[in-house]
Amino acid sequence: MASPSSPSRRLAGSLILRPGAEGSLIPGLPDDVAAVILCLLTFPDQSRLRATSRAWRLLLSAATLLPLRRSLRLPSRHLVCLFPTDPSLASPILLDPAAPTAWWPLPPIPCSPQLYGLANFAAIAVGSHLYVLGGSHFDARSYPLGHPLPSAAAYRLDLALSRHRWERLPDMHIPRGSFACAAAPGGGVVVAGGGSRHPTLPSSGSRTSSTEWYDAATRTWNMATAMPRERAGCVGFVAHGAGGVGEDEFWVMGGYDRYTTVGGVVPNDLYCRDAMALGLWSGKWREIGDMWVEGERRRLGPVAAISAEDGKVTDVFMLDGDDIFRSGNLSPICL
Numbered sequence: 001m002a003s004p005s006s007p008s009r010r011l012a013g014s015l016i017l018r019p020g021a022e023g024s025l026i027p028g029l030p031d032d033v034a035a036v037i038l039c040l041l042t043f044p045d046q047s048r049l050r051a052t053s054r055a056w057r058l059l060l061s062a063a064t065l066l067p068l069r070r071s072l073r074l075p076s077r078h079l080v081c082l083f084p085t086d087p088s089l090a091s092p093i094l095l096d097p098a099a100p101t102a103w104w105p106l107p108p109i110p111c112s113p114q115l116y117g118l119a120n121f122a123a124i125a126v127g128s129h130l131y132v133l134g135g136s137h138f139d140a141r142s143y144p145l146g147h148p149l150p151s152a153a154a155y156r157l158d159l160a161l162s163r164h165r166w167e168r169l170p171d172m173h174i175p176r177g178s179f180a181c182a183a184a185p186g187g188g189v190v191v192a193g194g195g196s197r198h199p200t201l202p203s204s205g206s207r208t209s210s211t212e213w214y215d216a217a218t219r220t221w222n223m224a225t226a227m228p229r230e231r232a233g234c235v236g237f238v239a240h241g242a243g244g245v246g247e248d249e250f251w252v253m254g255g256y257d258r259y260t261t262v263g264g265v266v267p268n269d270l271y272c273r274d275a276m277a278l279g280l281w282s283g284k285w286r287e288i289g290d291m292w293v294e295g296e297r298r299r300l301g302p303v304a305a306i307s308a309e310d311g312k313v314t315d316v317f318m319l320d321g322d323d324i325f326r327s328g329n330l331s332p333i334c335l
Contacts, residue, residue: 025055035059039068043079043096044104047159061160079159081106081125086118087132094159106130109155109166118151120177120196126187126216128160133189136177136196150175150196150206154214154221172221174210180236180252184280189214190224190238190250192278193231207232207257211278225283227276231255233269237305237316239277249277253291253303 025034038059041049046065050057058064080095088111094104109132111118121135132155136148154169172191179194191214195207207230212223234255240248256269275288306315318325 025059035068036072039065039072039074043094043159047104047164050161079125081123081130083123087121087123088118092123106157106164107166110168117148119148121151122179122181122191124181124183124189126183126189128158129216130157130159131155131189132157132166133181133191134172134176134179134194148177148196150177150194152176169214170219170221172214173212173223174208176208176210176232178233178255180231180234180250180255182236182238182250184213184238184250185240185248187216189216190236190278190280192227192236192250192252193234193255195230195232225278225285227252227278228285228287229257231257231272231276234272235303237303238280239305247282248280250280251275251277251288 025031025038029037038046038049038056041060046060050060059068082093082095084090084093088109091105091108094106096104109118117138118135119137122131122133124131124133134153135151137151138148152171152173152175154172155166156169157164157166174194175196176191176194177196180192182190184190190211192211193208209227209230210223211226212221214221231252232255234252236250236252238248238250253275254272256271258270273290275291276285277288278285304317304319306317315326
């Protein structure tokens with residue numbers, strides 16, 4: 001039994017034990033015990049049970065649940081969202097690793113009947129929100145149909161709500177697909193580069209060096225300093241305190257910036273070996289240098305950055321087919 005001064009008792013009391021409250025959280029149990037039980041539910045159960053009562057809705061909200069889990073020193077809960085196909089045509093699927101058999105379908109993104117085939121979009125989680133940004137789509141009214149167009153659309157879904165629905169946000173200033181994207185400090189999102197290209201004719205596509213960030217408080221996109229050169233097919237993450245004066249930086253790695261031809265006929269992308277970092281305070285880009293030597297590798301796969309308790313990036317992992325590359329202290333080595 002929790003003590004009278006336990007975090008769960010104090011929190012449950014602030015939610016329930018006041019005039020107008022609807023009784024106890026779970027009849028027959030002390031509120032502090034009931035709060036711990038509800039806190040340990042898997043995400044699908046929490047999402048489904050929020051509608052039980054006003055008290056449960058308040059307790060199972062992100063604003064209450066996350067501080068309570070931290071005060072109880074429970075391990076952080078990570079959710080996995082899968083996009084098996086076009087999110088405007090099929091439902092993304094959410095998985096709570098604590099309940100590996102409980103798949104939770106999310107609603108598809110609202111789409112226009114003239115647009116289909118969305119690909120190369122960015123999906124990123126910021127707090128309790130899931131963002132889907134940009135991408136390349138095909139316009140059913142255009143010809144030829146095989147020529148993709150970059151999208152500036154932005155959608156957001158709040159996982160803390162009982163009824164999930166996608167909210168259409170203001171469009172990005174620059175349409176882009178296959179771009180670098182990361183969660184910025186303060187609850188925003190920063191994006192850079194991207195474009196859209198024909199699947200077999202790289203020279204017919206578009207590329208951009210533009211950078212912008214979304215301010216969740218004002219619901220606006222703001223332009224930032226552009227990268228030194230155009231880059232698409234890149235990935236990004238935020239490294240806390242990676243700059244020379246402890247500045248948070250937005251790292252953009254890999255991708256392609258130019259193209260050449262094979263035999264003077266067939267277009268062929270030229271992949272970048274270097275990385276660039278944008279100081280989120282100074283607004284200036286700096287070049288990181290080559291990540292690997294000529295001939296070692298050319299492409300860059302999906303990247304995951306691992307942060308320590310203080311928020312500083314300690315390792316960067318890259319998936320390349322069946323191989324995993326690790327960048328210890330941001331110095332790439334192959335596992």
